Amino acid sequence: MTIYDISEKAGVSIATVSRVLNGSSNVSEKTKKKVLDVIDKYEYTPNAFARGLGLNTMKTIGIMCADSSDLYLAKAIYYIEQKLRTNGYDSILCCTGYNLKNKISSMNLLISKKVDSIILVGSHFICESEADNKYIADAAAQVPVMLLNAALEAPNVYCVVSDDYTSMYEATLQMIQSGITDIVYFYNSASYSGKKKLAGYRAAMEEHGLFKGEESMQFYQGSHEDIPAMTNYLRQLCQKGVVFRGIIAADDTLALAAVKYARESRLQIPKELAVIGYNNSMLAHCCDPELTSIDNKLETLCQHLISTLLGVLGGSEMPKKTVFSGELIKRGTTL
Amino acid sequence: MTIYDISEKAGVSIATVSRVLNGSSNVSEKTKKKVLDVIDKYEYTPNAFARGLGLNTMKTIGIMCADSSDLYLAKAIYYIEQKLRTNGYDSILCCTGYNLKNKISSMNLLISKKVDSIILVGSHFICESEADNKYIADAAAQVPVMLLNAALEAPNVYCVVSDDYTSMYEATLQMIQSGITDIVYFYNSASYSGKKKLAGYRAAMEEHGLFKGEESMQFYQGSHEDIPAMTNYLRQLCQKGVVFRGIIAADDTLALAAVKYARESRLQIPKELAVIGYNNSMLAHCCDPELTSIDNKLETLCQHLISTLLGVLGGSEMPKKTVFSGELIKRGTTL
DNA sequence: TTGAAAGCGCTAACAC
DNA sequence: GTGTTAGCGCTTTCAA
Numbered sequence: 127m128t129i130y131d132i133s134e135k136a137g138v139s140i141a142t143v144s145r146v147l148n149g150s151s152n153v154s155e156k157t158k159k160k161v162l163d164v165i166d167k168y169e170y171t172p173n174a175f176a177r178g179l180g181l182n183t184m185k186t187i188g189i190m191c192a193d194s195s196d197l198y199l200a201k202a203i204y205y206i207e208q209k210l211r212t213n214g215y216d217s218i219l220c221c222t223g224y225n226l227k228n229k230i231s232s233m234n235l236l237i238s239k240k241v242d243s244i245i246l247v248g249s250h251f252i253c254e255s256e257a258d259n260k261y262i263a264d265a266a267a268q269v270p271v272m273l274l275n276a277a278l279e280a281p282n283v284y285c286v287v288s289d290d291y292t293s294m295y296e297a298t299l300q301m302i303q304s305g306i307t308d309i310v311y312f313y314n315s316a317s318y319s320g321k322k323k324l325a326g327y328r329a330a331m332e333e334h335g336l337f338k339g340e341e342s343m344q345f346y347q348g349s350h351e352d353i354p355a356m357t358n359y360l361r362q363l364c365q366k367g368v369v370f371r372g373i374i375a376a377d378d379t380l381a382l383a384a385v386k387y388a389r390e391s392r393l394q395i396p397k398e399l400a401v402i403g404y405n406n407s408m409l410a411h412c413c414d415p416e417l418t419s420i421d422n423k424l425e426t427l428c429q430h431l432i433s434t435l436l437g438v439l440g441g442s443e444m445p446k447k448t449v450f451s452g453e454l455i456k457r458g459t460t461l
Numbered sequence: 462m463t464i465y466d467i468s469e470k471a472g473v474s475i476a477t478v479s480r481v482l483n484g485s486s487n488v489s490e491k492t493k494k495k496v497l498d499v500i501d502k503y504e505y506t507p508n509a510f511a512r513g514l515g516l517n518t519m520k521t522i523g524i525m526c527a528d529s530s531d532l533y534l535a536k537a538i539y540y541i542e543q544k545l546r547t548n549g550y551d552s553i554l555c556c557t558g559y560n561l562k563n564k565i566s567s568m569n570l571l572i573s574k575k576v577d578s579i580i581l582v583g584s585h586f587i588c589e590s591e592a593d594n595k596y597i598a599d600a601a602a603q604v605p606v607m608l609l610n611a612a613l614e615a616p617n618v619y620c621v622v623s624d625d626y627t628s629m630y631e632a633t634l635q636m637i638q639s640g641i642t643d644i645v646y647f648y649n650s651a652s653y654s655g656k657k658k659l660a661g662y663r664a665a666m667e668e669h670g671l672f673k674g675e676e677s678m679q680f681y682q683g684s685h686e687d688i689p690a691m692t693n694y695l696r697q698l699c700q701k702g703v704v705f706r707g708i709i710a711a712d713d714t715l716a717l718a719a720v721k722y723a724r725e726s727r728l729q730i731p732k733e734l735a736v737i738g739y740n741n742s743m744l745a746h747c748c749d750p751e752l753t754s755i756d757n758k759l760e761t762l763c764q765h766l767i768s769t770l771l772g773v774l775g776g777s778e779m780p781k782k783t784v785f786s787g788e789l790i791k792r793g794t795t796l
Numbered sequence: 797t798t799g800a801a802a803g804c805g806c807t808a809a810c811a812c
Numbered sequence: 813g814t815g816t817t818a819g820c821g822c823t824t825t826c827a828a
Contacts, residue, residue: 128804128805128806129805129806130805138814138815139814139815139816140805140806140807140815140816141807141808141814141815141816141817142813142814142815144806144807144808145813145814147806147807148807152813152814153813153814154813154814157813157814171569171572171573172573172805172806173514173573173575173804173805173806174573174574174575175510175511175513175514175517175519175575175804175805175806176510176514176804176805176806176807176820177805177806177807178510178513178806178820179508179510179511179514179804179805179806179807179819179820179821179822180805180806180807180808180819180820181806181807181820182510182820184510184574186553186574189554193539194529194535194538194539194542195535195536195538195539197532197535200529200530200532200535201530203529203530203554204528204529204530204556207529207554207555207556208556208558211555211556216553216555216570216574217553217554218521218551218552218553218554219524219538219542219552219553219554220542220546220551221539221542221543221546223543234506235551237506238506238507238508238509239509239519239521239551240508240509240510351743353743353746353747354746379743382747386746386747386749389749408686408688408714409747411688411689411721412688412717412721412744412747412748413747413748413749414721414724414748414749463820463821463822464821464822465821473798473799474798474799474800475799475800475821475822475823476798476799476800476801476823476824477797477798477799479822479823479824480797480798480823482822482823483823487797487798488797488798489797489798492797492798507821507822508820508821508822510820510821510822511804511820511821511822511823512821512822512823513804513822514803514804514805514806514820514821514822514823515803515804515821515822515823515824516804516822516823517804
């Protein structure tokens, strides 16, 4: 069923059908109804390709994320997808994994699909070396690129980020002020936001002369879901003689693993071991005591990202970078 | 940059460029190289719309799920998306929510985008009434529809499911055999697979004369992430005088809430309260003791779903329904 | 082995 | 207010 069939059955030209389809005002009510009736009757839907070919837009946004099964990223995707749809856009999702080559090929794929913009969810897309970030700038030469929780200065690239540095700085400060001095930072990602977090922790520690170098920063390298492996890491850390009375974790999963480690080691929480997580996800409620965690206002970030995107697409001048503050949600794992 | 530009710069016709692009054999090595060089030089990528218009396929699969932030669904999406990409397809994701109307409009949207198939992830898409499932059959009239963990008999609809009934039946049986008689089923969804699970539990209970009707089946109605609300539900259940020494939960989140409830109520697990979860997700490791849970082999299901889909798309005859068995993974919450 | 040209279904500029 | 028609960029016959 094409626009030609409809025009024929309705006894009008294809232009008129097209006008009705696109809500043009220059159609008489009578003709409009006639056309609409035929469309309804045959359950006709316009061919998106043909439309896209002419308009060179498909009202489609490409979303890239490293791993949609990651609790945090999944949530972000959910918010973004919903808000896009509300605004008449839909989305192609690409789970790229963590390999640069795959990221680049996903990007090319999306561009060849003529998406109107590309949203990079999470900070895994920013690499250490400038050169490795070229693919983002390249893409931005074609369509606006939006970064969620990552930053890159380039034309046509817009960033919406949570102030991870400050959040971590303040969380660390609070723990220090509660009288704990041996605080270890427990993390699993050296991504853009990962580095910001680490820097915030480090600044607070150094200011109080508590930073012990390598020993203070514990990097867990493994599946982001493998809690037993994480607790195991901490157990070994303890066996190696590293002393810690507080753990600040880069995400709630790591924090939860810390709580679990404490239980297994019969350490009282928060008295003998205090823990702070990050993301304020459902995991915060999953352990006992419940996690103190930093809420980085994901939904707000996503909402803002979409508003910015719509602005850009609409031709408005939009801020290149927007920063939101996080908030420490205190629960049972801190004093 | 279009195929015309390339043809001009390479000094050949657009047809030849097209042949090179599509790997046709009828091109001389020399011409091929010449064209490829130009393509490389200008970083030309074909316009997917135009291609789609002609071919009437975009090598794109529509994925619908109710809520991509659901742990289980997110995982499924991840597997599916990956496996599709490996096979040269990409995917448009639609998070529909739980409302029928939205589901239908998402479906129409995908069809109008000319997806080659639609995958419905999770059992929330099957409704009670036959009439409400018409939208699926309608869609299947256009493109093959794949159901993950749901079943519907209709032309061009293919289902891959986990045998939830048997898994639950056997889990319940095991708990009964371990000497527990007051077992409550704790669930939050009356979807297709939700019903199968319930039926499995019920059958085992009835066979042993342990089923107490309504009291045995506790339906929690609330956010699928709100663990405090779930524990609260159980607390009230206890206060109402319902006696239970075992809880079989329809998913790990509910099970985890049960473990948490037990801790708060100072009940020993598994001695005073045994718990079995479902999905064998990361949550199983999140509580103490760790959850006994049913592994429903999600990755296998997804893998099989994609193979079936590729078969169907390739014109092969494929099974309309495939059933996989689950497996009870015993951990600390059962005797 | 290559090129010319006819679509694919739609939008939008232009004519009436 | 409505119809005609020229693209949009590609694939695919059909001829050469």
